[in-house]
Amino acid sequence: MKTLITGGTVVGPLGAVPTDVLVDGETIAALYAPGVASTGGVVADKVVDATGKYVVPGGVDVHTHMKLPFGGTFASDDFESGTRAAAWGGTTTIIDFAVQRTGEVVQDGLAAWHALADGNCAIDYGFHMIMGGVDDEALKAMDYLVEHEGITSFKLFMAYPGVFYSDDGQILRAMQKASDNGALIMMHAENGIAIDVLAAQAVARGDTDPVFHGITRPSALEGEATHRATVLAQVAGNTPLYFVHMSASEALAHVSAARGAGRNVFAETCPQYLYLTLEDQLGAPGFEGAKWVASPPLRPRDEPHRDDLWRGLRTDDLAVVSTDHCPFCFKDQKELGRGDFTKIPNGIGTVEHRMDLVYQGVATGRLSLERWVETCSTTPARMFGLYPKKGVIAPGSDADIVIYDPNATTTISAATHHMNLDHSAWEGFEIAGKVDTVFSRGTAVVAGGAFHGRAGHGQYLRRGLTQYLR
Numbered sequence: 001m002k003t004l005i006t007g008g009t010v011v012g013p014l015g016a017v018p019t020d021v022l023v024d025g026e027t028i029a030a031l032y033a034p035g036v037a038s039t040g041g042v043v044a045d046k047v048v049d050a051t052g053k054y055v056v057p058g059g060v061d062v063h064t065h066m067k068l069p070f071g072g073t074f075a076s077d078d079f080e081s082g083t084r085a086a087a088w089g090g091t092t093t094i095i096d097f098a099v100q101r102t103g104e105v106v107q108d109g110l111a112a113w114h115a116l117a118d119g120n121c122a123i124d125y126g127f128h129m130i131m132g133g134v135d136d137e138a139l140k141a142m143d144y145l146v147e148h149e150g151i152t153s154f155k156l157f158m159a160y161p162g163v164f165y166s167d168d169g170q171i172l173r174a175m176q177k178a179s180d181n182g183a184l185i186m187m188h189a190e191n192g193i194a195i196d197v198l199a200a201q202a203v204a205r206g207d208t209d210p211v212f213h214g215i216t217r218p219s220a221l222e223g224e225a226t227h228r229a230t231v232l233a234q235v236a237g238n239t240p241l242y243f244v245h246m247s248a249s250e251a252l253a254h255v256s257a258a259r260g261a262g263r264n265v266f267a268e269t270c271p272q273y274l275y276l277t278l279e280d281q282l283g284a285p286g287f288e289g290a291k292w293v294a295s296p297p298l299r300p301r302d303e304p305h306r307d308d309l310w311r312g313l314r315t316d317d318l319a320v321v322s323t324d325h326c327p328f329c330f331k332d333q334k335e336l337g338r339g340d341f342t343k344i345p346n347g348i349g350t351v352e353h354r355m356d357l358v359y360q361g362v363a364t365g366r367l368s369l370e371r372w373v374e375t376c377s378t379t380p381a382r383m384f385g386l387y388p389k390k391g392v393i394a395p396g397s398d399a400d401i402v403i404y405d406p407n408a409t410t411t412i413s414a415a416t417h418h419m420n421l422d423h424s425a426w427e428g429f430e431i432a433g434k435v436d437t438v439f440s441r442g443t444a445v446v447a448g449g450a451f452h453g454r455a456g457h458g459q460y461l462r463r464g465l466t467q468y469l470r
């Protein structure tokens, strides 16, 4: 089956160029200057008119948590609902976090994640591995996963003592291992030991509302942990290091300094840290703020974090926008923390909205069109060893393509979203622009306002080593 996408403007990191795209089966077969394909006798089974629209590589969301166990419950999206919602929003690849719980064999944790995902995904997917217990066996498993499973990135936590937390010695050992086998260490950088003291003191004082989740996780403790991790990575042998869900100016400053020194230190941020605040969302009246409890927390409105994060996206000190999609319903899940914010499951659901939300940076002049594509698709693919199969519109690449209409508008609402979530962290957000058509490996999974994909279309991606080192 051949599909010709005509009249659109193909956008990549190097520019926006009017181009027609020929898809043959699951891959991109050729690119043509406008009109050349039709006058040159290219025969297609189907022609899709993209006049006036952008044609961009499918989004690559490298930070999702389908069914993550957290706080006595599980993230409410499974791989079927979560990947379907992702497709609706123009994301055609996710990298989810398989979990090794403390005391569990790494390969068992991975097998459980394959069982959750296999046959259920609407789009292609890969895994990182959360290391919940770094010991001799787990370190050996890291080699095995890199060599045999296509898992080349490992997340460690400086937060959540007693759950996923690793101490500095464990972190150093995992970094040394990564420095040997070429893996990328992904870091949740918050000083969890200090945070737990502040949180216990707040609860003892009777400060139990959701806003205290943010107040007891100050940005200085994200900055401190970020700096400590960059030092540990240097000592471990200049291990490549990628900070997840960066929210704080102090943390970004440490990344910028390390990068300025030529180090392979990278970071992502998420839409919630670009738009939402401690006062406006987390501090909503009553228990409402629980909807926005995530770690790191939303930051105070009058501090410079959001502006600094946008600047970081422009300068590449922030290389990627992911979602940290980790949805918990308000009813029965977020409600577990009524009367004690420390019991609210941590996470926000955004997998459906990342392309739209980052595009608002383009619509408002904060980000170039090219950086939109680069931070949401091309760099995530390169960072995590998927390029050029993913992340680019080029002959030979998978035909993961989004036709994006910059002239349409939408409003985000729980009433219309496709995530398995009883509320939206983005309720009422007006979006300039709209995902029009989404191809996943040549199949139009979203078109004409309807979903045409299926669970099981998505394939597991064995990833290579990071391609973003300098």
Ligand code: URP
Residues within 6 Å of the ligand: 065, 188, 245, 293, 294, 295, 296, 324, 326, 346, 347, 348
């Ligand atoms: O609040 C969050 N971020 N939940 C998901 C787990 C994590 O730390 O990424």
Ligand code: ZN
Residues within 6 Å of the ligand: 188, 244, 245, 295
């Ligand atoms: Zn995290």
Ligand code: ZN
Residues within 6 Å of the ligand: 063, 065, 245, 324, 325, 326
């Ligand atoms: Zn996460």
